Amino acid sequence: MDKIIISIFILAGSFFILVAAIGLLRFKDLYARLHAGTKAPSFGILLLLIGVSIYFNTPVVYIKSLFIIVFIYLTAPLGAHAIAKSFDNKGKNKKQ
Amino acid sequence: MITFVALPILLPFIFIISLLVFRSDRLAGWLGVFGSGLLILLSGYLFILVQKHGVIALQMGGWEAPFGITLVVDFLSAIMLVVAALIVFSIAIYALRFLPKTIRLNRFFIFFFGLTMGLNGAFVTGDVFNLFVWFEVMLMSSFVLITLGRTKEQLEGGIKYMSLNLIGSLLFLAGVGLLYGKTGTLNMAHLAEILKNDNQAILMNTSAVLFFVAFGIKAAVFPLYFWLPASYHTPNITISSLFAGLLTKVGVYTFIRFFTLFFVHDQQFWHQLLLITAGFTMVAGGMAAAAHYETRRILSYHIISQIGYMIMGLGIFTPLAIAGAIFFTIHNMIAKTNTFLVAGMIAKARGTFELKEVGGLFKQSPFLAILFMVPAFALAGVPPISGFFAKFILIKAGLENGNYVITAVAILTGMLTLYSMIKIWNEAFLKAQPANEYASTPFKKLKFAEYFPSVLLGATSILMGLFAAYLFDFTMNAANQLIDPSLYIETVLKG
Amino acid sequence: MKILKKTYYLLAFCLFYLFKLVQSNIYIAWDILTPGKQSNPAFVEVPVILNSDTGLLMFSNLLSMTPGTLSLDISRDKKTMLVHVLYYSDEEQIQNGLKEMQQKIKRITG
Amino acid sequence: MVYILLVFLSASLLIFILPGWLKKQKAILLSFVQFAAFIYFLSHVSEITSYHSKSIFIEWIPQLGLNLEFMLDGLSMVFALLVTGIGALVFLYAKDYMKSYAGTDKFFFYLMLFSGAMLGLVLSGNLIQLFIFWELTSFISFFLISFFHEKESARKAAFQSLYITGFGGLSMLAGIVLLGSVVDSYSFSDWLSNANAIKESNLYLPGLLLILAGIFTKSAQFPFHFWLPGAMQAPAPVSSYLHSATMVKAGIFLLARLSPVLGGTPEWTYIISLTGVLTMLTGSYFAITQTDLKGILAFTTINALGVLVLLLGINTTESIKAAMLFLFIHAFYKATLFMVAGLIEKKTGTRELRQLGGLIKYMPLTFVIAFLALLSMAGLPPLLGFLGKELIYEAKVQSPGIASMILILGVTSNIFMVAVSLYFARKVFLGKPGNFPKQPNERGAAFLIGPGVLALLSLVLGLSPGKLGSAVIKPALSAVLGEVAEVKLKIWHGFNQVFFLSMLTIILGFLLYVAMLKKDKLLIYWKKINDVVFAVQLDEVFAWVMDKFVAVSKLKTKTVQHGYHRLYILTIIVFTSLLLWFQVFVTRSWNFDIPFTLRPFYISGLALVIILASAVSAVSRSRIVTIISMGVAGYGISLIFLYYSAVDLAITQILVETLTLVMFMAILQKLPRFAVLSSKKTRLRDFLIALGFGSVMTILALKAVNVNLNRSISDFYLENSYLKAFGENVVNVILVDFRALDTLGEVTVLTIAAVGVYLLLSKPKSRKL
Amino acid sequence: MEIILAIVVGLLYTVGVYLLLRRSILKFIIGLIFMSNATNLLVFLSAGLVPGSPAFVQAGSGSSAPLADPLPQALVLTAIVIGLGIVVFTLALKYKFFETTGTDDLDQLKKTDN
Amino acid sequence: MNDSISTTVLLIAFSLLLAALILAFTRLLKGPSINDRIAAMDVISIVVMGFILVYSVLINNAMYFDIPIVISLISFIGTVAVSTYLKHKNG
Amino acid sequence: MNSVILQLAAKYLRWLLISFAVLALLRGHNNPGGGFIGGLMAGLAIVYKGFAFNAFQVKEKLLKRPERYMGLGLFLILLSFIPSVFAGKPLMTGIWITVPVPFFSGIKLGTPFLFDIGVFFTVIGVTLLFVFSLTQKK
Known part of the structure; x- marks a missing residue:
């Protein structure tokens, strides 16, 4: 049973990360890409972490996973924010 | 007692820390002189110890070789340490008066001690990778030193100096990796023991090539020396002098160490290669020196030319020849630094390094003339100053071993050296001062701190000549120890 | 008592957050994986009613993590926030949704 | 003997610290030192008989075969006497001569040091030691010649002489080392006892040639003679000392010294005699065309040196006897003449023959002295010169093989000498007074002591040469020959072949002189012929070669050190790649047993x-x-x-x-952005080079992987990391414990880099970095 | 796998050298980084590869599976850190040089030779 | 520890991640603005974290857990640094 | 960058990062991490604050500090050598003591640990200097 849950978590996590990458490629402008590039990967990594933590099932791993999750959820939006804020959408900085 | 082996590294380290913490320039000057003075005492003590014991080894951290890093001082290392300390001391004093206002003493001495630390580390370490680390310490310090002052020229020279040397470092590292990959050890003595019994040792040639090129770049031998003339004349003369005496010689030291201790298979190929390189190096450097009219450039090219002699000694590979190479290295370190110091004084007196613009110094300051004469004659090989014996030993070794061509080249290069030295002498000292913007500069009497380093080194050169027997004994012992490294290996591995 | 209450709010908020998260991700995955363009991006200015820094940070992060919104900037006086909306349909609906979220946070941080 | 050298050295150094009143008399003091040394040597003359010699052995660098060995045998005695004796007189002369110049301290310092070096040279019993003194004389003469160093010609001449003699010296060193390796010693006595081994060794010829290169350059033999006239830039005392008794005689000394070891072979005889003959002719031939007093003397010196070399080359008892005697003769008259020339220059302000004439009126005493010396030079009786010439002819007559040829050439050269001597006397002293820049006088008797004594010696010894022969020449001869020889000198040998030759020489010489005097045109034609035939002046050739060399060096340096940074890298990479590929090729047979897999x-x-x-x-x-x-x-x-x-x-x-x-x-x-800076071709080239390097590195990597690693060290780490260093993370334990020193270095690098970066980029407003 | 990695090393060297030979200083520095990466990988590779068993030893337990060789790791780690210092300094130097002279072209750097 | 997860699952996860990596890499190369590249870089760092997590399951070693922490930290700071810089430059 | 959000976050993130870094340092002997890794992380944490607040306008105060960090770090390294000298063992020999801690079997502390802490501080200083020098505004 565990095995199945873990597998699902892992596959789902990977899937969401893939989704993010596709979104990154498909979306037309930076903001849209940021939408894709912020939410999905964080979620994916969350799922992955849960799966892997269950797999190892030791306190240290749980704590570490929690750390990572908190950190990612704290920083991912901030990163997106930083990128978005620094983006000069008046076309001055469109290329390079 | 044995802990003293590590002090050549730790002492500069301690002074780096103090300089980082105490930022006063006044204090920095004192710290610099004091520190390098201590270094002389220390290396002198090590020298005595080595004479008593032959080889002394310190297993760092108490981990026996080949597991930990071993610091080894044998005859060669000891003598190099002493000479380096002497030079470093002279330059510490010299720096007090010759550094421009734009360079703070505190900053200078941080890198100065960094350089010393790397240098001493390279001399005492018995571990290949550790050697790489010390090389980097030394290089990093020299990178900073060469750009200290940030003039356009310096930056340009700095880029060339840095980039070519970095390629050398990378090749060195690759060599270390391959060496470890093939032998599973990094300890030099252990390597020697492994390779001694290895009939496949010829496989090491490829790693040896990498080392050859890496050290060749550091030592500035023929097809690899471009960085040296492009950069040595750009920084302040204090820094040039520091580099001139020390940096390339570390390359030579490692050449000697590696190619006597463990790259001793396939001797024919390596010695041929070394000799060919040596010959070209001598001639290329000597000719280029003849072509120039700027003191620092002449002297820089001379460094190259004289590296050739040292490599030649290694290439002949008899005990006498190696002793000659060591003797030459020591002599050259001292004399070369001294010429740079004097060049600095000339420039200070006149405000330029261009020989065509200066003159008449013999009349104005016979003392300065003598200061120049000693190292210049030493370099030109005038007996009975140190240079003569250095050349004589090499010529003797070359002729007795039947290496006629390289000896002929060496002799002819001696003429080139003479030419350049006479050129400086004629232009700067004998010729009347040409009427130009520099003529009006009044000649200031040299202060004690300005001429003392040069006097110190000059006296050493002369004493090295007069008491050449002792020094030669010592270098001969060093050479014998290098040719037959069993004591070295034994001390490191079982000591 | 207050602490207990806050803890409750926090837990509730976490669940809410988790829900939003899953929702947003499925939404965005759908959008990405299905061909065709549904987005209608726009910039919206949202008034901020939170007055604690922590709360503001939480809000901004949460905003970015929920579907279709991305916090871009907060004005110097911390009164308004610039939000990029991917699926712009009705200004009021968006404003209300965000207000609701802010209130939830305010309950925690005070 | 060693003490004498030390006294010389300290005396020379003492000059600088003498108190003022003594300083004025320094020349006298030094002259006295020289004279004392002369007396010392003279007092030992009786001890140095044919086989007896004094020697002192001081260990210096025995491992290199380099010891201080001083030996005083007949040959050394001859030279020692000349060096100190003439030295004493030259110093006396120099006292007044140098009075008007600045920097006399330096001058006397050099001169004293020089004479010490020369003395050391002739007393050396070890060849390397001899070389050391040899080089010292070269270098000190550099300073002496460049004494008037603000004149460019002086600098040039000094450089020329130093370069040529220095070059010769170095090749001589090589020769000594080469031959020394045969007997494994540089001690002269060892060489002497193993002379045959040396001669039979196949290093003999190269060694001989190399040593001869040194000798010939030093003794101004053709074709290296040209530095000597140039060296006339030196003050007169220097010329009179260097070119009569010391510097140039060093080569003769060494030749004589080595003749028992190396001599007696056909190579020796032919090479040396031929060089001697050529030099002799060159000297006498050019002497005539000179219009400069010192120039004449310089070329006559070359002639004399040629004669000496020739005599030593012939290498018979007679020839060596003649050579030894001629040494004295030449030293006496040449020193005298140089001093006189200096005097004339000093008093009249010129030394151009054309401006001189009728000096007998103003300087009668000088004329007498000079005349005696000139007679000696011309080889007229009853002076010592005559005796010498007789002996020389005798030696040539008896010389084996090419005797007649040499004889004819010798006579020809002497005819020139006679003519030159007479011409010199006539032009300078007789005739109508020239237009001197300064009014000459003869004040200052000290000037005349030196030349006077020497001229007198020429005369006295010429009249009664017996003592000189038995006490001095005989031991010297024995030393050179390596066996006892009898020497009996007398002025009158009777009417034999040699006497007729002498007469012939004198008569023809006189005729030539008359011709020269009467027909100035003759000289002019001569000059013209010279200009055509000897269009190439050797010193110009030397200068040209040096210039060309510098030009080539410049070109070479520009080509190699071109400044294109990437081409430097290219060179390095290509060099490395070539070496690596070569090695890979050499060791190409290795088994590769790693499977290729994509997993x-x-x-x-x-x-x-x-x-x-x-x-x-x-x-x-x-x-x-x-x-x-x-x-x-x-x-x-x-x-x-x-x-x-x-x-x-x-x-x-x-x-x-x-x-x-x-x-x-x-x-x-x-x-800035990247610009397209290189052409497609360059890029292709770079790519290929890079690929060459990269592929060879791949091979190296594979080779290293292929070797089964001996993991004893890492196993030690793995085993002991927890047990002894209390850490589970082995890498970290290595970094902070097993190999903490590496980390220390690493941290230092970082620190230095950080401070360096800061210094590099800190704001320019804080100019103080 | 070693073969592929060896090829990677070779290609990294190729790229590194190619970039070293460019005229732009920036490219030169990038080339240097590539060279340095290649060298690190070479050192790492030549000591042999052991996948999936990091060199961590537990208290008391003798290692059953062969652990990876920790020494080259430590060496490469040191080399990387040193490389960082050097690269940053090079960058700073390059930047300062550009600021002073306004050029990025290495061929302009010819004044200190000759 | 649990009995090991079927390698098939892990390989599928690997493939998904690899695909994500390649796609993100494409975006990285395409740009067009630096900001896009940074965003791509962020995603790549997440992908790498995913790789490491899955790999740690594969070799059954929890030691690798520290690396995602570092990566997340580093990528965040890198992002902020670069965008700060860009902002500074633009504004 | 003058982003309010980033500044808000800085307060939390900095301590989070530094605690990460210290953790990496402390656990380094037994787990991945160590002085260099920890030091770099801590350095970046401080750098982050610099980024968030005064957009590259680094104040004089901040520039003086790195050298002190480096001095302190190097001094600690030096300090770690001293016990081995007094113990009469070769230089740099690790000297360990066991500190009794309740509930644990005792924590081992040793000079290599001190060494690692020295590296930690040095690297902080180095990182700060690097970043601040290179990103300085003209």
Whole structure:
């Protein structure tokens, strides 16, 4: 049973990360890409972490996973924010 | 007692820390002189110890070789340490008066001690990778030193100096990796023991090539020396002098160490290669020196030319020849630094390094003339100053071993050296001062701190000549120890 | 008592957050994986009613993590926030949704 | 003997610290020192008989065969007497001569040092020691010749003489070492006892040639003679000392010294005699065309040196006897004449023959002295010169083989000498007074002591040469020959072949003189012929060669040190690649037993990503793309590290890579964009070179992987990491414990780099870095 | 796998050298980084590869599976850190140089030779 | 520890991640603005974290858990640094 | 960058990062991490604050500090050598003591640990200097 849950978590996590990458490629402008590039990967990594933590099932791993999750959820939006804020959408900085 | 082996590294380290913490320039000057003075005492003590014991080894951290890093001082290392300390001391004093206002003493001495630390580390370490680390310490310090002052020229020279040397470092590292990959050890003595019994040792040639090129770049031998003339004349003369005496010689030291201790298979190929390189190096450097009219450039090219002699000694590979190479290295370190110091004084007196613009110094300051004469004659090989014996030993070794061509080249290069030295002498000292913007500069009497380093080194050169027997004994012992490294290996591995 | 209450709010908020998260991700995955363009991006200015820094940070992060919104900037006086909306349909609906979220946070941080 | 050298050295140094009143008399003092030495040697003359010699042995560097050996035998005695005796007189002369010049301290210092070096040279019993003194004389003469160093010609001449003699000296050193390796010693006595071994060794000829190169350059033999006239730039005392008794005689000394060891072979005889003859002719031939007093003397010196070399080359008892005697003769008259020439120059302000004449009126005493010396030079009786010439002719007559040829040439050269001597006397002293720049006088008797004594000696010894022969020449002869020889000198030998030759020489010489005097045109034609035949002046050739050499050096330096940074790198890389490929080729037979596999595929994929990223990085025109691809490649490598169990390494690589990227970004905006700077061809070339290097590195990597690693060291780490160093993370334990010294160095590098970066980029407003 | 990695090393060297030979200083520095990465990988590779068993030893337990060789890891780690210092300094130097002279072209750097 | 997860699952996860990596990499190369590249870089760092997590399951070693922490930290700081820089430059 | 959000976050993130870093340092002897990794992380944490607040306008105060960090770090390294000298063992020999801690079997502390802490501080200083120098505004 565990095995199945873990597998699902892992596959789902990977899937969401893939989704993010596709979104990154498909979306037309930076903001849209940021939408894709912020939410999905964080979620994916969350799922992955849960799966892997269950797999190892030791306190240290749980704590570490929690750390990572908190950190990612704290920083991912901030990163997106930083990128978005620094983006000069008046076309001055469109290329390079 | 044995802990003293590590002090050549730790002492500069301690002074780096103090300089980082105490930022006063006044204090920095004192710290610099004091520190390098201590270094002389220390290396002198090590020298005595080595004479008593032959080889002394310190297993760092108490981990026996080949597991930990071993610091080894044998005859060669000891003598190099002493000479380096002497030079470093002279330059510490010299720096007090010759550094421009734009360079703070505190900053200078941080890198100065960094350089010393790397240098001493390279001399005492018995571990290949550790050697790489010390090389980097030394290089990093020299990178900073060469750009200290940030003039356009310096930056340009700095880029060339840095980039070519970095390629050398990378090749060195690759060599270390391959060496470890093939032998599973990094300890030099252990390597020697492994390779001694290895009939496949010829496989090491490829790693040896990498080392050859890496050290060749550091030592500035023929097809690899471009960085040296492009950069040595750009920084302040204090820094040039520091580099001139020390940096390339570390390359030579490692050449000697590696190619006597463990790259001793396939001797024919390596010695041929070394000799060919040596010959070209001598001639290329000597000719280029003849072509120039700027003191620092002449002297820089001379460094190259004289590296050739040292490599030649290694290439002949008899005990006498190696002793000659060591003797030459020591002599050259001292004399070369001294010429740079004097060049600095000339420039200070006149405000330029261009020989065509200066003159008449013999009349104005016979003392300065003598200061120049000693190292210049030493370099030109005038007996009975140190240079003569250095050349004589090499010529003797070359002729007795039947290496006629390289000896002929060496002799002819001696003429080139003479030419350049006479050129400086004629232009700067004998010729009347040409009427130009520099003529009006009044000649200031040299202060004690300005001429003392040069006097110190000059006296050493002369004493090295007069008491050449002792020094030669010592270098001969060093050479014998290098040719037959069993004591070295034994001390490191079982000591 | 207050602490207990806050803890409750926090837990509730976490669940809410988790829900939003899953929702947003499925939404965005759908959008990405299905061909065709549904987005209608726009910039919206949202008034901020939170007055604690922590709360503001939480809000901004949460905003970015929920579907279709991305916090871009907060004005110097911390009164308004610039939000990029991917699926712009009705200004009021968006404003209300965000207000609701802010209130939830305010309950925690005070 | 050693003490004498030390006294000389200290005396020379003492000059600088003498108190004022004594300083004025320094020349007298030094002259006295010289004279004392002369007396010392003279007092030992009786001890030095044919086989008896004094020697002192001081160990210096015995390992190199380099010891201080001083020996005083007949040959050394001859030279020692000349050096000190003439030295004493020259110093006396110089006292007044140098009065009007600045820097006399230096001058006397050099001169004293020089005479000490010369003395050391002739007393040397070890050849390397001899070489040392030899070089010292070369160098000190450099300073002496360049004494008027603000004149460019003086500098040039000094350089020329130093360069030529220095070059000769170095090749001589090589020769000595070469021959020394045969007997494994540089001690002269060892050479002497192993003379046959040396002669039979196949190093003999090269060694001989090299040593002769030294001798010939020093003794101004053809074709190296040209430095000697140039050296006339020196003050007169220097010329009279260097070119009569010392410097140039050093070569003669060595030749005589070595003749028992190396002499007696056909090579010796032919090479040396031929050189001697050529030199002799050159000297006498050019002497006539000179119009400069010192020039004449210089070329007559060359002639005399040629004669000496010739005599030593013939290497018979007679010839050597003649050579020894001629040494004295030449030293006496040449020193005298140089001093006189100096005097004339000093008093009249010129030394051009054309401006001189009728000096007998103003300087009668000088005339007498000069005349005696000139007679001696011309070889007229009853002076010592005559005796010498007789002996020389005798030696030539008896010389084996090519006697008649040599004889004819010898006579010809002497005819010239006679003519030159007479011409000199006539032009300078007789005839109508010239237009001197200064009114000459003869005040200052000290001037005349030196030349006077020497001229007198020429006369006295010429009249009663017996003592000189038995006491001095005989031991010298014995020393050179290596066996006892009898010497009986007398002025009158009876009417034999030699006497007729002498008469013939004198008569023909006189006729030539008359011709020269009467027909100035003759000289002019002579000159013209010279200009055509000897259009190439050797000193100009020397200067030309030096210039060309410098030009070539410049060109070479410009070609090698061209300044194109990337071509430097290219050179280095190509050099490395070639060596590596060569070695790979040499050791090509090795078994490769690692299977090729693409598993696990994700690592293969990763490898592909790295390769792609780096390729993109190499070709991209956009800086951002280049840098980011570089980062991607770096991260890829960190993942490879990770896969192969290097966790700490991977973390570090990631951290460092990110930091690097951030730094790049930080400065990127301030830098210009990439421009297309190189042509397609260049890029292709660079790519091929890079590929060559890269592929050889691949092979190296494979080779290293192929060797089964002896893991004893890492096993030690793995075993003891926890037990002895109390850490589970072995890598970290290595870093902080097993190999903490590496980390120490690493941290130092970082610190230095950080402070360096700060200094490099700190604001310019704080000029103080 | 070693073969592929060896090829990667070779290609990294190729790219590194190619970039070293460019005229732009920036490219030169990037080339240097590539060279340095290649060298690190070479050192790491030549000591042999052991996937999936990092060199961590537990208290008391003798290692059953062969652990990876920790020494080259430590070496490469040191080399990387040193490389960082050097690269940053090079960048700073390059930046300062550009600021002073306004050029990025290495061929302009010919004044200190000759 | 649990009995090991079927490698098939892990390989599928690997493939998904690899695909994500390649796609993100494409975006990285395409740009067009630096900001896009940074965003791509962020995603790549997440992908790498995913790789590491899955790999740690594969070799059954929890030691690798520290690396995602570092990566997340680093990528965030890198992002902020670069965008800060860009902002500074633009504004 | 003058982003309010980033500044808000800085307060939390900095301590989070530094605690990460210290953790990496402390656990380094037994787990991945160590002085260099920890130091770099901590350095970046401080750098982050610099980024968030005064957009590259680094104040004089901040620039003086790195050298002190480096001095402190190097001094600690030096300090770690001293016990081995007094113990009469070769230089740099690790000297360990066991500190009794309740509930644990005792924590081992040793000079290599001190060494690692020295590296930690040095690297902080180095990182700060690097970043601040290179990103300085003209």
